[in-house]
Amino acid sequence: MTGPLRPAFHEGQVLAAADLSATVAYARGPAARHARHLHEWGIAEGLGLVTQPRTDPATGARYVEVSVSPGIAVDGTGREVVVTEPVVLRESDFDEVNGADQLTVEPYPVFLTAADREPDRSAAPVSCSGSATKTRVEESYQILFGRLGDERLVAEQQPPAIGAPPADPPVRWLILLGYVQWTDGHFSGVVTEARGVAARFVGVRADTVSAASGALTLRTAPEAHEGKPALVLSGGETPNLVFGLYQGGGTVAPLMTVAANGNLTIEGSFSGGTQAGSTLVVSGTATDGMLLPLPSGVTPEQVADGRVVLHVHLTPRTPPLATTALYSPVEATVDADRRLRCRVRLYNPKADPDSAVAEQPGAADFLVVATVTATNGGG
Template sequence: MTGPLRPAFHEGQVLAAADLSATVEYARGGAARHARHLHEWGIVEGLGLVTQPRTDPLTGVRHVEVSVAAGIAVDGTGREVVVAEPVVLRESDFEEVNGADQSTDEPYPVFLTAADREPAQPAGPVSCSGSATKTRVEESYQILFGRLGDERLAAEQQPPAIGDPPADPPVRWLVLLGYVHWADGHFSGVETAARGVAARFAGVRADTVSARSGALTLRTGTETQEGEPALVLTGGETPNLVFGLYQGGGAVAPLMTVAANGNLTIEGSFGGRMSAGSTLVTSGTATDGMLLPLPSGVTPEQVADGRVVIHVHLTPRIPPLADSALFSPVEATVDADRRVRCRVRVYNPSVNWKQPVEQPGAVDFLVLATVAATNGGG
């Protein structure tokens, strides 16, 4: 198997159409392999589904007009798909694919795929032979509606071989843009995700990311927005790692900071998995029938599978009594579900001198959650 062929020229060579086409294809193939292997395919910029409210002039039904915003995507073959201006989705195209479906609240997927077309106007002069063959190809696109569940097709697509150029039509690669709702013969809304599948955005494959300014920032949006999270790694004289939230001026208010010496500073509380040999405690007051809480950071699953052992201590509380009344606990227990069983007996001769009264009581509780230490003590 040969590698990519790079065109080479010499003085006096007669250049055929194939020679010039090979020059274009060599550069195009290199760009596609770069996009395919150094990046994750998906939406690069724009291409969101945008709605505008409308009213059907015949029926008075309110609906929305859906358009695809201008933008760029790179498909899984490395081909760039450019939508130069907004495109209004045609309801007739949707009905052609899904018009026979029963009415449903489920959204339908919308895909973008590459398409080659001949330009509307010839570019450049006609050849000396008088041939009317066009000398340009418009790298265009096609917007397709899928059936319910077709969003899975995007994830099942397989990339071409390592050295292949970008795929040209009729080979089709689907880029999911989002979903549309359909009701009463019109579009009624849009979604970015449905049935666990969301519109896919382009990413990068890298083992090393370096910053020239001495600070590297990761954030969840293309623009800084107040209240959104950010992760900032800084070098220089005071290197540290900061996780925080953006403030109004674009600065990051630290919530957690790791200094160069390993010191960790956090603004909130700390919780997480219990380490071997550790103990967590919670306490309070509970009445008969209440479930005792677990210490913060302990889950019922950890208790159920034996990773954490629970110890409970109960102390019956003396209820408010008259001076002549007597009190004695009858039961103060907790069952396997951590439900308190507390009964007390109160004898008040001024109310009923014949016999005491049994009633629900309250307890002070102490719940300890422990993890056994290993043989090494850690």
């Protein structure tokens, strides 16, 4: 096996076309390998599906015109794909691929792929020999419509060998831009994700990321927007890790700060899942018909699926009574929904010897103990 070949020249050498082409190919090779192995392929900038409302002059029906915005993508071979101006998607191209389908609300995938083309005669010089041979190749692109389900082809693509240069046509690498919806012969809308597959954006492969300024910031958009989250790692005189939201001036208002000594400061409340083997308790007083509360951190779903077991202790409360009244608790239970059933009987023979024993709703002190089984990995 041999490594990449770097062209070398010497005085008096006659340069053939192959020598000059090898110089260009050598420069493309490292760039492609860098993009392929140090980055994740996908959309780098722009290339969104943009809609403009339109009206069909024949039927008066409303629809949308869909175009691809200018942008740059890098495919899985390391080749850069550049779209320099907006491209309107042609409905005739879509109809040619999917026109025979029955009407559906399911969105159809739209792909971008690299393509080499002969440049316009006015844009590319010809050979000095006087022949019509072109001396330039236009690194262009092609926009393709897929059939329903073709978005799965994106994940099935295999990258080239380690030392391979960027792939040239007819090798084709599909970059998913999004999806279009089709209604009554026109585009009716666009979406970025369908059937669990979304447009893919470029990423970075790195075990170490360093910052020359002394502060490293992670955010969810290319630009800082007020109210959007950011994670800032600072290494100055007071090193810390801050999670917060951008303010209007571009600074980050801390919501959570971890200091160099390990101290944690949070602006809001702190809550977490229940740990395996833990016990949580809540107590209080409830009257007949009330739903007993769960300890903080325990959810009804955890109780329903057996991850948390409840133990309830009830003590009927004695109501305020006259000195001659008799009191007897009849029932103090909790049903499967944690609803209290509490009934008591009262009788005061001195106040009214002929009166019957009265049964009425009562109240009870409760203690709810929630235990988390030690074998389920916690809540």
